[in-house]
Amino acid sequence: MEKRVTFDNKVLPYVLLLPQIAVTVVFFFWPAIQALYQSLLLPDPFGLSSRFVWFDNFKHLLSDPYYLQSFQTTAVFTIAVTAISMSFSLLLAVMADQVIKGSSTYKMLLIWPYAVAPAIAGVLWLFMFQPSFGVLAYYMKASGYNWNPVLDGGQAMTLVVIAAAWKQVSYNFLFFLAGLQAIPKSLIEAAAIDGAGKWRRFWTIVFPLLSPTTFFLLVVNLTYAFFDTFGIIHTMTSGGPGRSTTVLVYKVYADGFVGQDLGSSAAQSVILMIVVAVLTVIQFRFIERRVHY
Amino acid sequence: MKLRTILKLATAVAIALPAFAGAADAKTQVQWWHAMGGRLGELLDEQVAKFNSSQDEYEVVATNKGNYSETLNAGIAAFRAGEQPHILQVFEVGTATMMAAKGAIKPVYEVFGEAGETFDPSVYLAAVAGYYTDPEGNMLSLPYNSSTPVLYINKDALKTAGIDPETKPRTWSEMKELIAKIKASGSTCPITTAWQSWVHLESMSAYHNVPFATQANGFGGFNTELAFNSDLQVKHVGMLAEWAKDGSFQYAGRRNEGGARFRAGECAFYTESSAGYAGVKKEAEFPFAISNLPYWDDVEGAPFNTIIGGASLWVMAGHESEEYKGVAKFLSFLSSPEIQAKWHQDTGYLPITNAAYELTKEQGFYDENPGTDIAIIQMTGKEPTENSKGVRLGNYDQIRTIIDEELEAVWQGQKEPKAALDTAVERGNELLRRFEQSVR
Numbered sequence: 001m002e003k004r005v006t007f008d009n010k011v012l013p014y015v016l017l018l019p020q021i022a023v024t025v026v027f028f029f030w031p032a033i034q035a036l037y038q039s040l041l042l043p044d045p046f047g048l049s050s051r052f053v054w055f056d057n058f059k060h061l062l063s064d065p066y067y068l069q070s071f072q073t074t075a076v077f078t079i080a081v082t083a084i085s086m087s088f089s090l091l092l093a094v095m096a097d098q099v100i101k102g103s104s105t106y107k108m109l110l111i112w113p114y115a116v117a118p119a120i121a122g123v124l125w126l127f128m129f130q131p132s133f134g135v136l137a138y139y140m141k142a143s144g145y146n147w148n149p150v151l152d153g154g155q156a157m158t159l160v161v162i163a164a165a166w167k168q169v170s171y172n173f174l175f176f177l178a179g180l181q182a183i184p185k186s187l188i189e190a191a192a193i194d195g196a197g198k199w200r201r202f203w204t205i206v207f208p209l210l211s212p213t214t215f216f217l218l219v220v221n222l223t224y225a226f227f228d229t230f231g232i233i234h235t236m237t238s239g240g241p242g243r244s245t246t247v248l249v250y251k252v253y254a255d256g257f258v259g260q261d262l263g264s265s266a267a268q269s270v271i272l273m274i275v276v277a278v279l280t281v282i283q284f285r286f287i288e289r290r291v292h293y
Numbered sequence: 294m295k296l297r298t299i300l301k302l303a304t305a306v307a308i309a310l311p312a313f314a315g316a317a318d319a320k321t322q323v324q325w326w327h328a329m330g331g332r333l334g335e336l337l338d339e340q341v342a343k344f345n346s347s348q349d350e351y352e353v354v355a356t357n358k359g360n361y362s363e364t365l366n367a368g369i370a371a372f373r374a375g376e377q378p379h380i381l382q383v384f385e386v387g388t389a390t391m392m393a394a395k396g397a398i399k400p401v402y403e404v405f406g407e408a409g410e411t412f413d414p415s416v417y418l419a420a421v422a423g424y425y426t427d428p429e430g431n432m433l434s435l436p437y438n439s440s441t442p443v444l445y446i447n448k449d450a451l452k453t454a455g456i457d458p459e460t461k462p463r464t465w466s467e468m469k470e471l472i473a474k475i476k477a478s479g480s481t482c483p484i485t486t487a488w489q490s491w492v493h494l495e496s497m498s499a500y501h502n503v504p505f506a507t508q509a510n511g512f513g514g515f516n517t518e519l520a521f522n523s524d525l526q527v528k529h530v531g532m533l534a535e536w537a538k539d540g541s542f543q544y545a546g547r548r549n550e551g552g553a554r555f556r557a558g559e560c561a562f563y564t565e566s567s568a569g570y571a572g573v574k575k576e577a578e579f580p581f582a583i584s585n586l587p588y589w590d591d592v593e594g595a596p597f598n599t600i601i602g603g604a605s606l607w608v609m610a611g612h613e614s615e616e617y618k619g620v621a622k623f624l625s626f627l628s629s630p631e632i633q634a635k636w637h638q639d640t641g642y643l644p645i646t647n648a649a650y651e652l653t654k655e656q657g658f659y660d661e662n663p664g665t666d667i668a669i670i671q672m673t674g675k676e677p678t679e680n681s682k683g684v685r686l687g688n689y690d691q692i693r694t695i696i697d698e699e700l701e702a703v704w705q706g707q708k709e710p711k712a713a714l715d716t717a718v719e720r721g722n723e724l725l726r727r728f729e730q731s732v733r
Contacts, residue, residue, distance in 0.1 A: 042727070042730055042731045043731065044393065044394065044731045044732050045369050045390055045394065046369055046372055046373065046394045046396070046397040047372075047373045048394060048395075048396045048397060049732075050731075051730070051731070051733075053730075060723070060727070064723075066720070130550070131545070132545050132546070132550050132551065132553040132554050133550075133553045150544060150545060150546050150550070151544055151701060151704055151705050152705070153705075238547060238694075239694070239698075240547065240697060240698060240701055241698075241701040241705065242698050242699075242701045242702050242705070242707070243698050254691070254694070255691065257362075257366060258362050258366075258690055258691075259688060259690050259691040259694075260365075260366075260369065260390060260688075260690075261688060261691070261724075261727065261731075263731070264727070
């Protein structure tokens with residue numbers, strides 16, 4: 001007969017689970033439920049009174065063409081940030097993986113930007129590209145290029161995308177590098193002996209074997225672009241010009257923390273929560289199938 | 294029996310002693326949260342130190358809580374947690390929010406009244422105090438740093454264009470001619486501005502006695518509606534749009550980003566707060582002048598007065614009456630002519646009392662620094678009307694953002710001025726209705 005290890009204690013497993021559950025409830029479920037509840041209220045800023053308005057906050061949002069437009073802005077922003085930061089960091093990781101001399105210096109320098117807070121990253125880029133006082137903006141204008149992100153929505157979007165992507169490159173680089181180093185050298189050498197060139201080796205061996213890392217980073221980067229970028233946008237463009245860089249999460253921040261409209265802000269976070277939940281499901285159902293573990 | 298009595302006594306003494314000790318050395322503390330950073334913060338700290346050393350009953354503790362929005366947020370969050378400061382500095386945009394929060398604030402006239410501190414609202418400049426006064430004439434918050442938009446002129450740029458450098462354009466029609474000349478002389482930036490909504494819509498409307506919003510710009514009640522899409526505003530924005538199209542008007546950003554280009558000598562004209570004076574004076578390496586904001590001379594009675602920006606001090610509810618006495622003492626100290634005159638001269642903010650203005654005059658400051666009295670003359674030239682007292686709207690910060698967004702579409706040439714202002718009014722009205730609902 002097969003021997004099984006069994007635990008007789010009925011309570012202990014729950015006790016052991018308790019800390020984790022408590023943390024999850026207090027820091028994740030409780031705020032989420034609060035947000036759900038808040039989204040049905042219309043409170044005054046000081047919390048002196050609030051009225052239960054059912055779904056008025058949502059109705060107000062969804063009937064606002066400008067709000068719906070920011071979904072599109074968010075999609076452009078998120079896809080661009082994710083694509084740029086991931087492809088660029090993959091390139092850097094592949095390069096760094098091949099460097100032998102001084103590789104740790106390169107690696108360390110590449111990791112630095114991750115330690116920069118989003119708002120500071122925004123200010124750094126602003127110092128270079130702000131048309132009134134930016135250093136590089138000055139040279140761009142001097143060379144005859146009409147650089148004016150203060151009025152040109154496309155240029156403003158490009159600027160925040162680059163800043164947001166730059167900030168995430170280090171993180172992606174770290175994971176890609178670890179992923180690359182985990183690929184057995186023997187596989188690559190075998191392919192080389194069989195006569196496969198550099199490109200072919202990369203696309204047929206390295207890239208597929210890297211896919212779990214890539215998939216993980218895809219999820220992380222999308223979430224980053226969705227939620228963590230309002231600091232950069234706030235310092236660089238404040239959502240302008242017009243509404244060309246007003247992504248969903250920036251509007252949550254601006255309405256809630258600057259405008260004191262907590263009801264609408266909560267409703268927007270609920271919508272954002274739903275969007276991200278749907279995205280995550282899609283990713284796991286359709287993209288993960290193509291991942292080789 | 295005896296032992297028990299002794300024990301009782303000992304306990305009583307033990308409880309009472311720290312209380313006595315406390316009363317002996319601790320002054321009553323007054324917390325003040327403000328948004329003045331950099332040089333302004335230093336000047337503010339000087340005022341506080343002066344007050345603290347002038348008496349030994351109260352101690353004011355000033356804390357910088359970041360920019361205006363952050364300070365207001367900190368105050369609101371603290372109130373929700375029951376930890377609010379005694380005094381909170383709130384910018385003009387937050388005025389309606391504060392006024393609507395009846396249970397969270399203690400109007401300054403009450404603070405003065407209860408503390409028995411003499412308080413005469415008529416010593417304050419009417420145009421400044423009016424902004425913070427309720428319809429019954431009671432002052433709700435104390436004006437502290439108030440400014441008003443003026444025109445800065447780069448004299449060198451005028452000279453280059455072959456214009457007499459001492460020219461001070463009075464009207465927008467004169468401005469049109471000057472700007473065409475400056476443009477023709479090869480200037481890359483004939484005019485730029487700071488705070489476009491405040492200068493070119495809010496102040497511009499007040500300056501011509503045209504409503505920015507109904508119900509006396511929101512002073513009359515929360516059921517106000519925006520009205521800045523009338524002919525005058527459309528004409529004004531249309532003029533700027535034409536300038537933007539041919540490159541005469543260089544839009545630099547929603548805040549005061551344009552200042553960098555003016556101070557670097559690139560721009561000929563710059564419309565900005567009078568409080569921008571210190572920065573221009575410090576950095577500009579060219580002769581400059583300050584002049585009144587131009588007006589449209591085809592409007593009857595124009596110019597009226599411009600309106601103020603800046604911040605006032607609100608007293609928060611929920612503290613001890615002894616502490617409010619300290620607050621009242623401190624606020625009257627801040628309004629004293631010497632303190633105000635110094636603040637006015639150092640910063641370019643308006644003196645909030647007539648006495649401080651007179652004192653500055655006597656000290657000869659305006660003779661030594663020509664142009665520094667333009668703001669106050671412009672503010673006080675005429676008795677404020679319903680449309681020029683100020684703007685008091687809920688959700689105002691977001692409404693300004695909407696105006697910025699729509700104006701940017703105009704400068705880009707994507708929208709016609711009329712259409713953009715109509716949309717801004719429509720979108721802003723929705724926020725006003727939301728605010729009205731939330732405070733009901």
